[in-house]
Amino acid sequence: MTTLTKTEDAPAPTGPESFLSVRDLRVQFSTEDGIVKAVDGLSFDIERGKTLGIVGESGSGKSVTNLTILGLHNPRSTTVDGEIVLDGKELVTASDKELEKLRGNKMAMIFQDPLTALSPYYTVGRQLSEPYMKHMGASKKEAKDRAIQMLEKVGIPQPKVRFDDYPHQFSGGMRQRAMIAMALMCDPELLIADEPTTALDVTVQAQILDLLKDLQQEFGSAIIFITHDLGVIANMADDLLVMYAGRAVERGTVKEVLGTPKHPYTWGLLSSMPRLDGDIHQELTPIPGTPPSLLNPPSGCRFNPRCAYTDKVEGDLCTTARPPLADGRAAACHLTAEQKQAIFIDEIQPRLR
Numbered sequence: 059m060t061t062l063t064k065t066e067d068a069p070a071p072t073g074p075e076s077f078l079s080v081r082d083l084r085v086q087f088s089t090e091d092g093i094v095k096a097v098d099g100l101s102f103d104i105e106r107g108k109t110l111g112i113v114g115e116s117g118s119g120k121s122v123t124n125l126t127i128l129g130l131h132n133p134r135s136t137t138v139d140g141e142i143v144l145d146g147k148e149l150v151t152a153s154d155k156e157l158e159k160l161r162g163n164k165m166a167m168i169f170q171d172p173l174t175a176l177s178p179y180y181t182v183g184r185q186l187s188e189p190y191m192k193h194m195g196a197s198k199k200e201a202k203d204r205a206i207q208m209l210e211k212v213g214i215p216q217p218k219v220r221f222d223d224y225p226h227q228f229s230g231g232m233r234q235r236a237m238i239a240m241a242l243m244c245d246p247e248l249l250i251a252d253e254p255t256t257a258l259d260v261t262v263q264a265q266i267l268d269l270l271k272d273l274q275q276e277f278g279s280a281i282i283f284i285t286h287d288l289g290v291i292a293n294m295a296d297d298l299l300v301m302y303a304g305r306a307v308e309r310g311t312v313k314e315v316l317g318t319p320k321h322p323y324t325w326g327l328l329s330s331m332p333r334l335d336g337d338i339h340q341e342l343t344p345i346p347g348t349p350p351s352l353l354n355p356p357s358g359c360r361f362n363p364r365c366a367y368t369d370k371v372e373g374d375l376c377t378t379a380r381p382p383l384a385d386g387r388a389a390a391c392h393l394t395a396e397q398k399q400a401i402f403i404d405e406i407q408p409r410l411r
């Protein structure tokens with residue numbers, strides 16, 4: 059084989075603007091029951107200063123994707139393939155040491171469950187200030203001041219006193235806020251927020267979202283935001299990625315995906331979620347069936363067993379061929395562009411109004 063051929067086979071170069079680029083990511087877990095194909099050929103990009111929203115039913119691979127970006131998967135039971143490039147640095151092949159360093163100041167995550175991030179054995183203050191000293195070269199006093207300031211920003215009352223508390227002395231909501239403070243301590247350039255505000259009341263939630271926006275404005279940080287709340291997506295995100303069973307099925311700007319969704323799964327998802335205007339009379343229609351087992355997922359399009367439109371597609375494409383997701387605004391579905399538009403206008407749009 060000549061080197062020329064090799065160049066031709068190389069993946070498309072990452073655009074200069076892409077701060078995080080994920081290419082054909084595959085994450086598999088070896089379990090007693092077999093191999094779980096949790097993420098199966100996922101690609102997306104984020105630019106600096108932008109927020110990417112990710113939506114999808116529970117089990118679609120949102121958390122696994124993001125834990126993998128941070129390198130927090132268990133290397134013994136997990137196989138990771140593909141590319142994750144953060145600001146020019148390849149993360150899939152990076153060493154534990156390199157990843158640990160990046161997790162300190164370059165990227166941080168707000169977890170779904172605060173107990174994932176907070177250790178029960180150390181005070182909250184210590185857990186906030188130690189990484190700051192280590193990664194920013196700050197003194198103990200500087201780190202303490204910064205931690206108290208961050209605790210105050212996330213709405214912890216009496217932050218000076220609370221600095222010395224252990225996580226178990228905090229309520230659930232306060233633990234979540236402390237974890238958010240921890241993620242923001244070192245002004246991360248990539249912040250991953252995995253359903254960060256689900257347990258918080260609306261006032262605190264608004265406060266936290268403002269904090270994330272401040273971070274973004276000041277440092278041009280890129281944010282990945284996972285949530286079931288379309289209002290939060292519309293408020294926070296620039297682009298939206300819809301995931302189903304470990305794959306991206308639709309992508310576009312938030313306006314495009316929420317305004318004129320193109321994938322039958324997105325149609326189902328939007329019909330099953332409360333709309334942005336909070337109309338309590340709106341009827342929610344759940345998607346029939348359940349997400350597939352990722353031990354033995356359906357062939358072709360993974361959504362085909364639950365899709366109402368497979369009979370409109372010629373032959374057995376839906377059950378045999380994986381529909382590709384093109385670049386930019388796209389939906390991975392075998393329906394033609396005309397079919398998608400006609401179905402959306404005739405059947406879906408009236409339901410979403």
Ligand code: ADP
Pocket residue numbers: 087089094096114115116117118119120121122123352
């Ligand atoms: P989401 O965050 O979208 O709700 P996850 O990313 O947590 O979904 O999970 C994706 C799939 O991977 C699920 O089917 C889940 O059961 C599976 N999974 C996650 N972690 C593991 C693990 N450590 N071992 C085996 N399966 C896992």
Ligand code: MG
Pocket residue numbers: 120121122170252
């Ligand atoms: Mg999750």
